[in-house]
Amino acid sequence: MSATWEDAHRASLDAWLELHQVARRLPATADSALLADTALEHVVPLAQELPGELPFVGVHAPTKPSPAALAPWIDQLEQAAGTPEAGTVLAAGVELGLLGIDSDTDDRAAAVIVADYEHETVQAAVREIGKQALLDPLIAKVAERLADAVTTDLDRRPLLRELCKNDQALIALKHRATSSPSLAVMSVYLWAVVDRYPERRPQSAKTLLLLDQHAVGDVRALWGDDGPQTKEDVAELLKVFHDAERRPPELDVKHASALLMEAPLAEVDPADPLALALRGVPHHLELPAYCAWYAAARRPGPTHRFDAWARFAARALAPSHDVPPARAHELLEIVANELIEPQIVDGYFDAIERIRAAAGEPSFDQTLVYALTNRLAESDDPHALLAMTFAIFAKAPNGLADTLHDQIVAPAAVAYRRDDDEVRGHLGPRRQAEWDAFTERHPRRRRRFLPRRRAKARGERPA
Numbered sequence: 001m002s003a004t005w006e007d008a009h010r011a012s013l014d015a016w017l018e019l020h021q022v023a024r025r026l027p028a029t030a031d032s033a034l035l036a037d038t039a040l041e042h043v044v045p046l047a048q049e050l051p052g053e054l055p056f057v058g059v060h061a062p063t064k065p066s067p068a069a070l071a072p073w074i075d076q077l078e079q080a081a082g083t084p085e086a087g088t089v090l091a092a093g094v095e096l097g098l099l100g101i102d103s104d105t106d107d108r109a110a111a112v113i114v115a116d117y118e119h120e121t122v123q124a125a126v127r128e129i130g131k132q133a134l135l136d137p138l139i140a141k142v143a144e145r146l147a148d149a150v151t152t153d154l155d156r157r158p159l160l161r162e163l164c165k166n167d168q169a170l171i172a173l174k175h176r177a178t179s180s181p182s183l184a185v186m187s188v189y190l191w192a193v194v195d196r197y198p199e200r201r202p203q204s205a206k207t208l209l210l211l212d213q214h215a216v217g218d219v220r221a222l223w224g225d226d227g228p229q230t231k232e233d234v235a236e237l238l239k240v241f242h243d244a245e246r247r248p249p250e251l252d253v254k255h256a257s258a259l260l261m262e263a264p265l266a267e268v269d270p271a272d273p274l275a276l277a278l279r280g281v282p283h284h285l286e287l288p289a290y291c292a293w294y295a296a297a298r299r300p301g302p303t304h305r306f307d308a309w310a311r312f313a314a315r316a317l318a319p320s321h322d323v324p325p326a327r328a329h330e331l332l333e334i335v336a337n338e339l340i341e342p343q344i345v346d347g348y349f350d351a352i353e354r355i356r357a358a359a360g361e362p363s364f365d366q367t368l369v370y371a372l373t374n375r376l377a378e379s380d381d382p383h384a385l386l387a388m389t390f391a392i393f394a395k396a397p398n399g400l401a402d403t404l405h406d407q408i409v410a411p412a413a414v415a416y417r418r419d420d421d422e423v424r425g426h427l428g429p430r431r432q433a434e435w436d437a438f439t440e441r442h443p444r445r446r447r448r449f450l451p452r453r454r455a456k457a458r459g460e461r462p463a
Contacts, residue, residue, distance in 0.1 A: 016042040017055050024061035024097060032062075037069040040096070044073045047092040048085055057097035059134045067102045074105050081112045087121020094128045100135050110141040114149060117142075117159050130166045139163075140172035147176045147185050157188050164192035183211055187218040194222050205240040216249055227252060231259045235277040242280035253281055257289035257322050265296040265330040272297075285315070288323045292316035292331050299338055300351075307347025307354070314358035332359055336371035340389065349396045352404070365407045372412040386413055387426035387435075394434055410442045417444045 020039035026032035043050070073093055080086040090113065093099055099106055116122045126142065129135045146160045164170040170192055177189035190204040201222050208215045208222075220227035220237070227249075228234045234256045241248035256278055263269075275297070278290045285291065295313040300306045313335050316323050323331070335355055342348055356364040372389060376382040386409070393404035416423065417439075424435050 013043065013046060013050070017050075020096065021055040021057050024057045024063045024065075026063050028062045028064065033064065033066060036063050036065045040065055040069045040073070040098075043096065044076065047073060047076055047089045048080075050092050050095075054092070054095040056095055059097050059100035059132055061097055064101045065098070067105065070098055070102055070105045073098050074108050077109060077112050081115055083116075084119045084121045086112055086116045087119050087123075087125050090122060090125040091128065094125055099129065099138055100132070106138050106141065110138060110145055113142050114145040117146065117156070117163075123159075123162070126163070130168075136168040139166050139168045143169035143172040144176055147173055147180070147182075147188070150184050150188060151180075151182045154184055157184060157191075160188045161191050161195070164188070165195070170196075183208075183215060183218070186211060187215065187221070191222060202236060202240050205237070206244060209240070209244040209246060213244075213246060220249065220252070228255075231274045234259060235274040238274075238277035238281060242277070247282050253278075253287070254322075257287055260289050260293055261322070261324055261327050265292060265327055265334060268293060268296040270297040285312075288316050288318070288320045292323050292327055295331060296334055299334075301343060305347040306342070306344060306351040310347065310351030310354045313351075314354045317355060317359040328359075332363065332367045333371065335359075336364075336367045337375075339368060340371050340375045341385070342392070345392070345395075348392075349400060352396070353400065368408050369411050372408060373415075376412060376416070382416060383419055383422040384426050386416060387423045387431075390423070390435060390438070391427060391431050394431060405438050406441065409438070417442075420444070 016039050020036060020043060023032050023035035023039055026035075073089070073096075077086060077089045077093065080089050090109065093109070099109060113122055113126060117126075126139075130139055143160070143163055143166075146156065146163060150157045150160055160169075160173065164173055170189075173185070173189045173192065177186045180186075187208060190208060194201045194204050205219045205222050208219050219240070223229070223233050223237060228237045234252055237252055238248050238256060256274055260272070260274055260278065269275075272293065275290065275293045278284055278287060278293075281287070291312040295309060295316055298304060298309065298312075300309040313331065316331055317328055317335075339348075339352065359367075376385055379385045390405065390409055393409060394401050396404055413423075420435075420439050424432055427435055
């Protein structure tokens with residue numbers, strides 16, 4: 001018999017739904033309330049079987065059903081707790097306008113929502129709740145209860161963060177965060193604020209570090225689940241830690257180094273915000289990538305001695321995983337070009353020795369030969385340039401002069417060896433003697449002249 005009654009209810013469900021809508025829209029009287037209660041008595045048992053599009057009844061409808069009429073629905077919602085069906089029953093209650101009427105019913109519904117908020121069906125129903133301004137108090141209750149939950153269950157923080165896309169949820173969370181000592185609650189609140197106002201990210205990060213200097217993971221989450229990714233974001237994070245006088249996470253320092261090495265060093269930006277942010281990292285002079293950028297961006301000059309500059313270049317050129325081979329090669333070419341026709345000589349030979357040892361003698365010598373060869377080919381007076389280079393190298397201490405002459409000048413000067421006298425003419429008496437000794441060690445490559453065979457006279461026969 002009960003099955004027969006259920007079938008009858010299903011058959012007339014559309015009529016009961018329409019009657020409920022009509023009753024709720026009537027002026028609030030005892031009769032309209034009774035009519036609404038009667039309709040709900042036939043609708044609520046089928047809450048999980050309602051059609052996709054219901055005759056919508058908002059909380060603003062004049063007639064309200066009695067708490068007794070709401071009891072079967074809230075009981076059914078609690079019985080469905082822990083399953084996706086809870087979201088289905090909740091959504092039905094939203095469409096039927098069963099929330100925002102009775103405080104006790106709303107409290108019980110909020111408890112189920114918080115317990116089952118992981119279910120997409122529940123989240124979808126909450127989004128519909130958020131569309132009705134008169135249900136803002138219920139959203140606030142959910143936010144507060146979820147905030148209490150995240151203090152012991154950190155995995156639920158993303159759920160609260162998502163909920164705070166609703167204005168009322170964010171307001172409720174702000175009140176809870178500012179009145180609660182929980183770092184977890186404050187973190188979610190600041191995340192939610194940054195989601196809306198990205199320009200407040202640095203200040204929010206500083207606030208978290210001020211509350212707990214070990215809140216590194218929460219700080220990184222302000223830039224996303226995986227932390228900052230772009231050059232601008234990584235630079236922003238590094239600056240935050242610098243201002244807080246804390247070393248940033250090693251993961252982000254390595255990421256910054258990798259990002260800095262993406263652009264060719266020949267196109268380096270001396271005002272690169274990421275490089276300037278790395279400069280604020282404690283012990284930044286030990287970072288090969290930063291040193292590579294610095295050596296490329298800050299060339300030696302009147303106020304920048306060669307030996308000081310060489311420390312950066314050598315640190316970058318020493319074997320490491322932080323400077324890719326392509327960037328190391330670019331830097332070595334930059335170094336070689338700076339060593340040709342130097343504008344200053346302070347620390348010049350110390351720079352050569354230091355960088356040559358770091359890069360490896362074969363690579364350094366080959367690159368310097370290549371640079372000198374190109375500069376000679378481009379020069380209006382290659383003999384003068386060759387003489388000047390020879391004279392500068394001749395000043396090197398500790399036997400380095402012969403090494404530079406033999407390993408660098410000799411191979412680069414091959415094309416000009418028939419012009420030894422022209423080069424010699426640009427040197428003073430002392431350097432001329434050294435040039436003579438150099439040419440003796442590297443004699444010209446002489447042509448071998450074979451005797452020309454005389455043409456045979458016409459008719460002449462060999463003897």
